[in-house]
Amino acid sequence: MRRPVGLTLLTAFFVFGALMAFLAFLGLLLSGGFLEPIWRVNPDAHRALTELGAWGKLLMAVVAIACALAAIGLWIQAQWGRRLAVGILAINLLGDVMNAVARGDLRTLIGIPIGGALIFYLLRARTRAQFEVRSAAV
Numbered sequence: 391m392r393r394p395v396g397l398t399l400l401t402a403f404f405v406f407g408a409l410m411a412f413l414a415f416l417g418l419l420l421s422g423g424f425l426e427p428i429w430r431v432n433p434d435a436h437r438a439l440t441e442l443g444a445w446g447k448l449l450m451a452v453v454a455i456a457c458a459l460a461a462i463g464l465w466i467q468a469q470w471g472r473r474l475a476v477g478i479l480a481i482n483l484l485g486d487v488m489n490a491v492a493r494g495d496l497r498t499l500i501g502i503p504i505g506g507a508l509i510f511y512l513l514r515a516r517t518r519a520q521f522e523v524r525s526a527a528v
Contacts, residue, residue, distance in 0.1 A: 469522075
């Protein structure tokens, strides 16, 4: 059975997320180094993560690892990968809502319909069936 295009794109999305989180981790680890210009994209995130100290570095490392594992799980069509991806997206969705409400950052509202659509895609019966086929074949 052919891999659905949606799963391939979602896998690429999580690979991109893992790479960006890893770059943020390295940017925090090597503060003031060659990666310092990446923080121009989101100086608020840099400030917040720097204030967390070692916890900020740990958070970005965990996010990078979680996204990488979700990408692998989605690619091999493992149930755990789908569940992990839904969990990551749900946490991100909750963070977007909290940022919009608590901080008044309305830019985060764009993530709500996107995250919701990705979760809907992963939870729909047709997508779940792709993972059941893979699980039965193992």
